[in-house]
Amino acid sequence: MTKSYEEIPLTPISDTPSTINLTGYWRVMRPVVDKSKCKKCTICWKFCPDGVIKLVDGEPVIDLQYCKGCGVCSFECPAKCIIMVKEGDL
Amino acid sequence: MVVASEVLAKAAFKMGFEVSSFPFFGVERRGAPVTAYARIDEHPIRNKSSIYEPDYVVVLDSSLLRGIDILEGLKPSGKVLINYPAGKKLPDLPQRYKYFLIDATSIAAAHGIGSQTAPIVNTAIMGAFAKICDKVALEPVLESIREVAPVKEEENVAAAKEAYERTTEATP
Amino acid sequence: MREVMTGNYASAYGAKLARAEVIAAYPITPQTSIVEKLADFVTTGELKAQFIPVESEHSAMAACIAAETAGARTYTATSSHGLTLMHEVLIWASGARLPIVMTNVSRAMAPPWSVWVDHMDSIAQRDTGWLQFFCQSNQEVLDTIIMAYKVCESSGIMLPAMVIMDAFIQSHTSEPVDLPDQELVDSFLPPYSPDLKIEVGKPMGFGSLVKPDQYMEFRYKAMLGMKAARDRVLRVEREFKSIFGREHGGLLERYECDDADVVLVAAGSVAATAKDVVDSMRAKGHRVGLARIRSFRPFPHDEIRALAGKVEGMAVLDRSYTFGAAGAMFTEARASAYSVQKRPVMKNYIAGLGGRDITPRILERIFEDIQVVSRRGAEDEVEWVDVAGLQRRWR
Numbered sequence: 001m002t003k004s005y006e007e008i009p010l011t012p013i014s015d016t017p018s019t020i021n022l023t024g025y026w027r028v029m030r031p032v033v034d035k036s037k038c039k040k041c042t043i044c045w046k047f048c049p050d051g052v053i054k055l056v057d058g059e060p061v062i063d064l065q066y067c068k069g070c071g072v073c074s075f076e077c078p079a080k081c082i083i084m085v086k087e088g089d090l
Numbered sequence: 091m092v093v094a095s096e097v098l099a100k101a102a103f104k105m106g107f108e109v110s111s112f113p114f115f116g117v118e119r120r121g122a123p124v125t126a127y128a129r130i131d132e133h134p135i136r137n138k139s140s141i142y143e144p145d146y147v148v149v150l151d152s153s154l155l156r157g158i159d160i161l162e163g164l165k166p167s168g169k170v171l172i173n174y175p176a177g178k179k180l181p182d183l184p185q186r187y188k189y190f191l192i193d194a195t196s197i198a199a200a201h202g203i204g205s206q207t208a209p210i211v212n213t214a215i216m217g218a219f220a221k222i223c224d225k226v227a228l229e230p231v232l233e234s235i236r237e238v239a240p241v242k243e244e245e246n247v248a249a250a251k252e253a254y255e256r257t258t259e260a261t262p
Numbered sequence: 263m264r265e266v267m268t269g270n271y272a273s274a275y276g277a278k279l280a281r282a283e284v285i286a287a288y289p290i291t292p293q294t295s296i297v298e299k300l301a302d303f304v305t306t307g308e309l310k311a312q313f314i315p316v317e318s319e320h321s322a323m324a325a326c327i328a329a330e331t332a333g334a335r336t337y338t339a340t341s342s343h344g345l346t347l348m349h350e351v352l353i354w355a356s357g358a359r360l361p362i363v364m365t366n367v368s369r370a371m372a373p374p375w376s377v378w379v380d381h382m383d384s385i386a387q388r389d390t391g392w393l394q395f396f397c398q399s400n401q402e403v404l405d406t407i408i409m410a411y412k413v414c415e416s417s418g419i420m421l422p423a424m425v426i427m428d429a430f431i432q433s434h435t436s437e438p439v440d441l442p443d444q445e446l447v448d449s450f451l452p453p454y455s456p457d458l459k460i461e462v463g464k465p466m467g468f469g470s471l472v473k474p475d476q477y478m479e480f481r482y483k484a485m486l487g488m489k490a491a492r493d494r495v496l497r498v499e500r501e502f503k504s505i506f507g508r509e510h511g512g513l514l515e516r517y518e519c520d521d522a523d524v525v526l527v528a529a530g531s532v533a534a535t536a537k538d539v540v541d542s543m544r545a546k547g548h549r550v551g552l553a554r555i556r557s558f559r560p561f562p563h564d565e566i567r568a569l570a571g572k573v574e575g576m577a578v579l580d581r582s583y584t585f586g587a588a589g590a591m592f593t594e595a596r597a598s599a600y601s602v603q604k605r606p607v608m609k610n611y612i613a614g615l616g617g618r619d620i621t622p623r624i625l626e627r628i629f630e631d632i633q634v635v636s637r638r639g640a641e642d643e644v645e646w647v648d649v650a651g652l653q654r655r656w657r
Contacts, residue, residue: 005479010359010420010487012480013458014467092434099436100266109266112435115377137538138398138431138531139621 019066023050027069029084031062037081044073044082093238094150094212095126098219100234101226102130110135123154130225148219149173150194150211155181169222171257173211183262192218192257194249201249203242213239217250218257228254264440269432272400272439273339273365273425274299276407278309279447280363282337283454286314286325291377292433293341293367300337319344323351323362330360331468333459335411338362341429342369342383349387355422356391356484358469361414361454362422363407364392368530368581369429370616378617379429381530382582384558385590391484393423393491394559396529400439402510403427405502408442412451412498418490420456428531429617442506450505492560513562515554516569518544522551524575524606524632527566527595529555532579532613532620539625550629555591563598570599575636576606577628581614588644607636613647624648624656 040058049072052063060073060082074082092113099111111128127141143163149172154160161170161184169188174180176193183189194214204210213235220228232247239246267275273296277285285304287297303309312329316322319340326336340348345366355362368384370376384394395410397403403425410423427433460466472480496512503509515533518540519525526536533554543550553569555562570576576599580589587593592610599605611628614620624647635641648656 002475003479005482005486008476008479008483009458010480010483011357011468012470012472012476014470015465017465018467096266096436103264103266103438108438110435110437112430114430135437136534137622138428138435138535140619142621 022065023068024063024065027064027067027087029069029071030064030087031067031069031071031074031082032085033060033062034081034083035059037079039079039081041078043076043078047072047076092124092126094148094216094219095128097213097216097231097234097238098128098226099130100237101216101220101230102128104230104233105226107131107225108134110137114140123151144168146171146219146223148215150215155183161187171215171219171222173215180260180262185262189260189262190218190222190257191260192253194218194253197249197252197256201242201245201252203245203249213246214249214253217253220250221254221257264438266436267400267439268295268434268436269397269400269403269427270295270367270434271299272404273407273427274303275439275441276404276425277337277363277365278303279404279442279444280337280408280411280451281335281448281453282309282311282363283334284312284314284326284329284336285338286316286322286329286336287338287340288316288319288322288344290319290341290344292369292429293339293344293365295433296339296365296367319347320351323348323355323364326362326364327351327355327358327360330355330362331358331460333454333456335415335454336362337364337407339365339367341367342371342377345383346371346386349390352387352390352392352422354469357480359420359484359487360422361411361420363410363414364422364424365403365407366424366426367429367433368426374616376616377429379431379531380581380615380617381426382615384424384426385582385584387424388559388590391421391488392559393421393488393495393557394426395423395557396426396555397432397510398531398534398554400427400432400435400437401508403432404439404441405506405508405510408447408451409495409498409502411454412502413491413494415454415456416494417457419487419494421484421487421491426530431531440506440508446505450502488560492557492562492564495557495560511554511556512565513555513557513560514565514569515552515556516565517552517554519551519553519569519572521549522573523549524577524629524636525551525553525569525573526577526579526625526628526632527553527555527591528579529558529591530581532581532625535620535622536625539622539629542622543626543629548629548633550633558591561594561598563594566595566598567602570595570606570608571602571604573606575632576608577611577632578608579611579613579620579628581620583612583615592644607632607640608643609635609640610644611647612644618648620647621657627656 052066095111099109113126173194174191194211198209220231304313370380578592
């Protein structure tokens with residue numbers, strides 16, 4: 001709904017954090033971690049463009065509320081322990 | 091050169107004149123040939139154009155006498171002040187102007203201004219200019235030198251005083 | 263107290279007297295001594311400000327934007343290629359409605375390489391949403407910086423301003439300047455306190471994405487701010503005069519225009535020289551006048567229109583050229599004059615590019631030319647002045 005110029009501030013301002021935007025809904029493919037193959041190299045954690053991978057005991061835990069399913073972690077993982085599966089499968 | 095015109099402008103201002111002084115840089119590097127101009131008037135100065143017909147010409151480096159026409163545009167009543175080595179014969183210059191000489195380089199060197207190989211003459215020459223110019227006196231020039239000189243204030247003042255005393259008229 | 267100083271020092275003193283709190287700048291000829299002087303002020307403690315050395319002009323403006331968003335009064339200075347490198351962030355500053363004040367020492371663009379005056383750099387920024395004030399004296403530079411903060415920080419304006427002076431002709435020319443008392447400046451210009459700013463513990467995003475359904479409303483508001491600046495400039499100058507006893511002519515300074523047959527419209531230092539020429543020509547019986555564009559943004563449309571209705575000829579001098587069109591001052595002045603019933607003959611003179619001296623003699627010849635063409639009608643709307651190889655001699 002377009003607001004009148006009189007109702008808006010001088011410049012667009014947002015006072016809510018962007019975390020309200022649950023970008024996980026954008027996902028088509030979902031990363032699935034096979035912890036048995038993980039070498040704890042942390043490469044997935046470094047490469048995740050959205051910073052949604054946390055390390056727990058050195059192993060990746062992916063926050064699916066925000067993960068957009070880009071697959072960068074899967075592509076970069078040298079041990080091939082992250083595979084991308086279609087949402088709804090598995 | 092630029093400092094010299096600034097000293098002149100400040101001195102004339104102290105005497106109640108309106109002033110405007112400005113440099114023209116070829117390249118903005120210390121030692122490269124530059125020109126600087128000054129206007130002195132009873133009325134506020136609005137003309138921002140360059141000066142083409144000066145009343146006075148001051149030459150800080152006598153080697154410029156060979157390369158360029160220092161007298162270009164000088165008014166018929168004009169006076170010329172040249173920093174010139176003492177005892178050296180003046181080159182051929184038109185008789186119609188009044189010439190004044192001062193060995194500002196030796197004076198600056200003697201007072202330890204700049205280095206022995208590259209003495210800075212801008213304060214000494216302004217002492218000499220106070221002698222030949224009808225509009226500015228020595229005392230305000232010295233006062234301005236004290237304000238402008240970043241170091242060796244009293245040496246600069248002494249050099250200007252000595253130059254004032256030793257400026258002589260010369261006939262080419 | 264009156265002191266002899268360069269335009270650059272007058273600029274630095276202006277920022278100091280306005281109590282700029284953050285200064286981010288990158289040195290460039292011929293602006294360098296502004297930055298040096300301000301760095302001195304900060305080092306000696308004469309000015310309590312954060313001085314941020316940066317690696318480029320783009321970064322300088324980015325730092326100013328950040329500081330101003332945090333509620334600090336900021337200042338920077340640049341010239342020529344430095345200004346044009348800032349172009350992107352200049353638009354950000356105005357869109358974010360940040361009343362930053364900047365000095366631009368107007369200098370020609372390369373190639374050909376040049377460090378001398380013309381207005382191409384400033385004119386190229388005319389659509390950035392900045393107020394643009396062209397000054398003619400060092401006093402005006404100092405006064406305008408102080409006034410610009412007061413104009414721009416008003417809640418109805420909230421736009422940045424560029425205070426423009428000519429390379430070398432002003433930046434490096436020493437002339438008497440009255441340094442106002444700090445207490446008087448403080449009484450005129452209160453501390454900056456914006457309605458909204460970034461604060462620790464209260465995270466906010468500024469300048470975020472806006473979809474097509476809302477973008478125009480923000481631009482419309484910025485337009486209202488620039489429009490309101492016209493009155494604001496005049497009101498602030500009246501208040502300035504009541505305190506400091508000086509004024510500089512509002513948006514369009516008119517000199518001997520009341521009974522003039524022909525007028526010269528110009529901006530920057532050449533306008534000061536032109537006043538001498540007006541006096542000398544009037545002494546010879548010519549009814550000539552000068553209209554100085556002091557504020558190019560906002561443009562003095564009403565003032566130009568009123569003047570156009572009274573004169574027979576209007577010569578517009580541009581110290582830059584808009585390729586494919588004409589001089590920018592000319593096209594805008596002519597647009598302003600369009601609605602006048604009996605329009606004057608208007609002609610554009612392109613002069614003084616790259617530091618070419620515009621002498622009193624040249625200005626006199628421009629007046630003579632507009633006197634002739636105002637009777638006969640202009641044959642060429644745009645004439646380049648004093649170009650070697652062209653037939654007409656101007657000197």
